[in-house]
Amino acid sequence: MPLSGEAIRLMNYIDDVAVTLRRVLALVPTLSADERAKVAEHLLQARPSVEEVATALAIK
Numbered sequence: 001m002p003l004s005g006e007a008i009r010l011m012n013y014i015d016d017v018a019v020t021l022r023r024v025l026a027l028v029p030t031l032s033a034d035e036r037a038k039v040a041e042h043l044l045q046a047r048p049s050v051e052e053v054a055t056a057l058a059i060k
Contacts (some may be wrong), residue, residue, distance in 0.1 A: 003011075024043075028036065048056075 024039075028039075031039065
């Protein structure tokens with residue numbers, strides 16, 4: 001079954017997020033412990049979370 005344009009677009013957005021996360025990982029070693037803690041807190045409080053999106057995509 002072929003994917004719709006919207007599904008393909010969403011998959012491209014996910015790829016963009018993955019690229020961004022790789023950039024974050026590449027910069028983590030340059031941060032101080034305090035900066036790491038602040039960035040980690042910011043990431044964990046970001047909404048929607050990956051888990052929320054995955055739940056919304058799950059087949060019910």
